[in-house]
Amino acid sequence: MDGVDIAAAAAGGAAWSFLIAGEERQFQGNAGYEDVVEESYSYDSTVGNYRRVAVGDLVVVRNSREALGVGYVEELEVLPDQQKLRSRCLYCGSTGFKERTTEQPRFRCSPCGNAFDTPKVETIRVTAYRAHYGGTWQPLEGCLDKAQLAGLSLSKSDQQSIKAMDRVRTLDAVTARGVRFPHQGSVSGTSRQHPLELPGGRRRTTAAVRRGQNAFRNALVARYGLICAVTGSAPAEVLEAAHLRPFATTERHRVEEGLLLRADVHRLFDSGLLTISPGLLVRVAPSLLGYSAYSALEGNSLHVPEDHALDIDVVKEHFAVTTATW
Numbered sequence: 001m002d003g004v005d006i007a008a009a010a011a012g013g014a015a016w017s018f019l020i021a022g023e024e025r026q027f028q029g030n031a032g033y034e035d036v037v038e039e040s041y042s043y044d045s046t047v048g049n050y051r052r053v054a055v056g057d058l059v060v061v062r063n064s065r066e067a068l069g070v071g072y073v074e075e076l077e078v079l080p081d082q083q084k085l086r087s088r089c090l091y092c093g094s095t096g097f098k099e100r101t102t103e104q105p106r107f108r109c110s111p112c113g114n115a116f117d118t119p120k121v122e123t124i125r126v127t128a129y130r131a132h133y134g135g136t137w138q139p140l141e142g143c144l145d146k147a148q149l150a151g152l153s154l155s156k157s158d159q160q161s162i163k164a165m166d167r168v169r170t171l172d173a174v175t176a177r178g179v180r181f182p183h184q185g186s187v188s189g190t191s192r193q194h195p196l197e198l199p200g201g202r203r204r205t206t207a208a209v210r211r212g213q214n215a216f217r218n219a220l221v222a223r224y225g226l227i228c229a230v231t232g233s234a235p236a237e238v239l240e241a242a243h244l245r246p247f248a249t250t251e252r253h254r255v256e257e258g259l260l261l262r263a264d265v266h267r268l269f270d271s272g273l274l275t276i277s278p279g280l281l282v283r284v285a286p287s288l289l290g291y292s293a294y295s296a297l298e299g300n301s302l303h304v305p306e307d308h309a310l311d312i313d314v315v316k317e318h319f320a321v322t323t324a325t326w
Helices: 003-010 146-152 167-176 213-224 263-270 312-323
Strands: 015-019 040-044 058-062 067-072 075-088 097-099 107-109 120-132 162-164 239-243 258-262 274-276 282-284
Touching: 015 167, 058 146, 058 167, 146 167, 213 239, 213 258, 239 263, 258 263, 263 274, 274 312, 282 312
Parallel strands: 015 058
Antiparallel strands: 015 162, 040 120, 058 067, 075 120, 097 107, 239 258, 274 282
């Protein structure tokens, strides 16, 4: 599926949220699937809405707490006549039983109320599906939490692995949080680059530089979205949490004293070559005015909402200290 196809698909179709497998599963009747979160999602013909997912649909991948990322279905693989293990309650045959971590017996069935240590296991034949969206994948990193996702859902059930979403409102929500999809022609999907089997999968990693730094960045992302306060929307991979007051001095992380900045802008900010005026305008040191990419930022308004959490007194302090060296 090439960029033209993706752009056309983006104009219409449905929207879904996919619940990742593993420890996020509420009920224990199904053994789960091998998902590679940034690439594909696997499900089968026992899952609600399995027939409705199609190429071009918008998908938000979620866990039990928040949205992990978003993309468009570029390819849908169908694998007929697959074997699947399914567990059932020993008493009523339901798959809706839960595992208990502090009580015995180990399992308790929600429908009939009985508890047991070992469920009945059966092998069934299913059609398996794998939805691929890696070419358009954009990380969300908690930009939308569970409550916000619920507000965008067309289903009130918390138990569905594949939930229908309001496509227009979901697109509006992720766009408002700084997400930008590839432009027409920029994604080449004439042949999928990743094989069907991806042993072990892959995951993005974040290096923890200071204790609490990841939590600080997460809090800023939740507050402002994936938006550099100076340059605007940016990929999640280049956004960093910046302190208006040096962490080495305060040893604390306060959202009121933080900004999300692109990595290069963050370096300039910490080096005293860029600051924010009390009126929330970008100011660039005279020594940078020969660099068009940075001189163009001079005087621009900060990319933060009107109800921002910034402590203006701290902004004034940073501005005064920084410009005094110019």
